[in-house]
Amino acid sequence: MKAVAPGTVIFQRHRGYGVITHVNLLTGWVSARFGNESRAQDLNLSNDEVQHADGEPILFRRAPPDRMPHARLMAVVRALHEAGYQKLYLYSWPKPSGLHWRWHLFTGPRNWMQRTWREGWYGSGAEYNNNPVMGWNDVPGASTDELIHALAKFDPQGLAEALGRDEDHTAWFAQACDLLLPGYMYSLNMERPPGGGLIEAPPVPIVPVRAGLKPYAGPDIGWPPGWAGLWTGTHVLPAPKINIKGEPELR
Structure with a gap:
């Protein structure tokens, strides 16, 4: 179409x-x-x-x-990895329904939780048409090469920060592309099972990018390098301070 x-x-x-x-x-x-x-x-x-x-x-x-652009973004990242821009990472967390999804490209140090933010390098369902570069508003049918040139023209300094080697992540990403493209996309959203806590290293969720595709039935994909231990432990509010003097606290 x-x-x-x-x-x-x-x-x-x-x-x-x-x-x-x-x-x-x-x-x-x-x-x-x-x-x-x-x-x-x-x-x-x-x-x-x-x-x-x-x-x-x-x-x-x-x-x-495509109801979400993540597969196209994966093709862009893979091409840039092959060109030597290996310090480029795609953080994404689409929902299986396709109605709620997010994506974020970042460069430089591989720090998934403290990643850098640059205008035009992230988007969501609400910004499908409004993102200045990757929202497909101006180039909805652009090829991978055209999207790369659009990103480089918009923020050459940001793209320059992706130059460098990160071989283990590049190998992981290439394997994910071989298994998933063009119809599926990985999600880095770690949801708790009903009534339970976070599971140690569950399979990476896979989401179809087009309506009508069957659920993914291929091999499981492991988490990207650098994710080990990020889902361990429980996230609870700290316990209130104990008042050993028996005096009422002012609130």
Whole structure:
């Protein structure tokens, strides 16, 4: 399916030619302006017979786009690793429903919990169209090379911090790409089982990036290098101080 994003020219038989102003790839709804209409019209890509400007129908239900960009980000990171930018890491925590997901690229020291934040290097479901680089608003159908050039042009200093060797993480990431792409994505979200605590080194959760894909049935993936011990222990509030004098405390 061709790219569907703000700025895409469409045709609808009842309204004619129009331009998309907003798109929600999770639900299949778009807003578009037609002719002299002052207000945008909401259309459903599955049943409102929306077409591209050249007449190609938009079959959202039959050929849905990725509901989350994580697989495309994995391809970007792998290509940069192969080019020598091995100190580049992808922290992601999508939910299996696809309605809530986050991603974060960071560079420099491999510190998953104290990672650096740079504008344009992170996003979420709410920012699918608004992120200045990786939100796909300006380049929704871009190739891996085009996305790399967009990131390098936006923040060359940040990308330069990824130069260097991190061989164990690069090997782990390449293995994950071989097992998962193009239809699946890993999640670094460690959820507690119902009524229990964190499990020592459970399998990495795998999430499909497109609707209609069967649950992942391949080999388990271990956690990235540097994650050992991050899920051990219980996270509880500290116990209140003991008052051994028997005097009431002022609150």
